[in-house]
Amino acid sequence: MTDAVQYLERDGLQDLIQGLQKAGYHCVGPQIRDGAIVYDSISHVDQLPRGYSDHQSPGQYRLQQDDNPRCFAWANGPQAIKPYVFAAEETLWRSLRDTAGELQFTEHVVDVGPLAIIGVRACDLAALYLQDKHFLHAEPRDPGYLARRQQLLLVAVNCTHPAATCFCASTGDGPRATYGYDIVLSELDAGYLIEGRSQQGLTLLAGLPTRPATQGQLEQGDEESHQAVAHQTRRLPGHNLKQALFANLNHARWEEVAKRCLSCGNCTAVCPTCFCHAEQDRPALDGTSSDHVRQWDSCFTQGHSYIHGFTLRANTAQRYRQWLTHKLGSWHDQYGRSGCVGCGRCISWCPVGIDLTEEAAAICGDGEP
Template sequence: MTEPPFLFLPRECFQALLATLAGQGFHCKGPQLHDGSIVYAELAEASQLPRGVRDRQAPGEYRIETGADARCFAWANGAQGLKPYLFAPQEVLWQAERHADHTQFHETLPQARPIAFIGARACDLAALALQDAHFLQQDYVDPYYARRRENLFIVAVDCSHPAATCFCASTGDGPAASAGYDIALAELEEGYVARAGSARGQGVLEQLALDPASAAQQDSATRQHQQAVSAQTRRLPSRNLHDVLFAQLEHPRWEEVAERCLSCGNCTSVCPTCFCHHELEQPQLDGTRSDHVREWDSCFTQGHSYIHGIVVRSETKFRYRQWLTHKLGSWHEQYGRSGCVGCGRCLTWCPVGIDLTEEVAAICGDANE
């Protein structure tokens, strides 16, 4: 099978890409600048993209800077990724209606609109593959996730300006997209080197009638990728920390990090792979109907480990240990790899700036890959 050709999408033709996707029935969602951060929202015009925007990230810090640059994707990531569009933060799974002589249950599958997600990063695509493994490739497929997933078209953009909190190169998940996309773009000053990753993506690019990318443009994209890899200073010591983590369950660092951790759950909310949730009933006041609701939860909450009158993980050190050993350790038993894709969101959006890579280094030492 031959590799798809590299094409060149001039910057002024980005609107044509959006129009083509809209013409195929997709509602485009893309990055935009709102209230001092980059979020994903309805995208109808290329002019809505965050042109000239840079992000400055550090543990517990996120700042936006703007300039006159023509680039629209020269930032690492915001708090939001693909996850909320597939694994809904809150949704009704079924409804129960009470009648005079019986109770009737109704399934409430979402009416998912086809979405074209513009600007997905390599770390988010790796996270999507893990979410797919959890929700779609087990014995029981989650129909709510599946309904949204089948209507998703992904336009990925290689990360050219990683943040100081990024470490996807050490996890093997970036900064360039390698799989899981329909179209991938490498942004240059004058436009985008485009490549198809699926038959659907190839069809869209054919409609745009683009010229082949020149050798110089392809070389520029390659050098840009190499620079993005070199720019990352944080790393994990190994891609499989299962044995070394579980050998350090009594390490004093768990107590030390617990003194700083607020158990707020920010890290799990922004993590693109976390899937913990709880379910609850929301009855109507008149008693005629009740909604069975699923909503995001976190292993940092007290109720997450509550069972039969006992909170299993009653202290923050046990909750942080559960999160880290599961994410970097026992995910290997479940999914054949770590649950961390190196996006760095948990560092940036932690209110007290806890650095996962620093904690791992302290607990595991210099474990080799």
């Protein structure tokens, strides 16, 4: 960090929320719902999960409260920021049919106001970069995604408490946020180191009761980032596993993991980079219109590979292989990097605790083909 780094007292975060609201942003931040930390509308710092920490392991996620004064002393919960750009369900268009049977198609315009997300982690910024590549960097661009993305302001928080399932250091995506945010915070025991990046971020920052950070505070922030790296024990066996994976399409491990995998699709639902979606029609009861809707889909479902009368990937081994070879392999050719950002959600939220890093290592060995 540089001279530009300021220090904000813990209560000053409320000023940031109010500053965002004043600038026209609807604010979203982490809070506890159904026993997990998720992102939801926020208007006051009291809604943040202060004093909460998480315990994650394959197939396990538990929150616990202690006297920790911090609001961000936890690793990501199941929900990424993905739903705020790539909506879990979205109407694409509507068809209207008149009594003569003539059809009219009307565009569904996604009309959202400015949105600020507070507490975004480095892994999710990397995931957003990848989703941007998928939905926006090739023609045609996705109108719904674009409408939401253009209205987004991101307040990142450097991760200091990675879970046992995290491996962002090995994918190069964390724990420190290095790009893609407007403002970044590092939480210390009594307040935050705060730094603006975009013009909007810098403007907001100028209105906050900050003071220059001391050398000691900066060192504390750096030290916590180093500790966050040191605490990560999981890793992928290499940055580009494409060759290793595609050289092992008949590896016995695919069948072995398929005996444990329920093909439930939880991993793809919590994955911040998965982009598959299915389209379907929803006719109105009065028969005069029908909405064409898309919903998140998963390559673990039977319907995903259905083609004129049969299912191409009829068994779980083929589906798991499709997922892993794509996520860790084909993404390199399609989007210039791996589709995995090391968030570890697929490990924690797998009901049977399948560990992607373990499967990749079993199949790829040390990563060489």
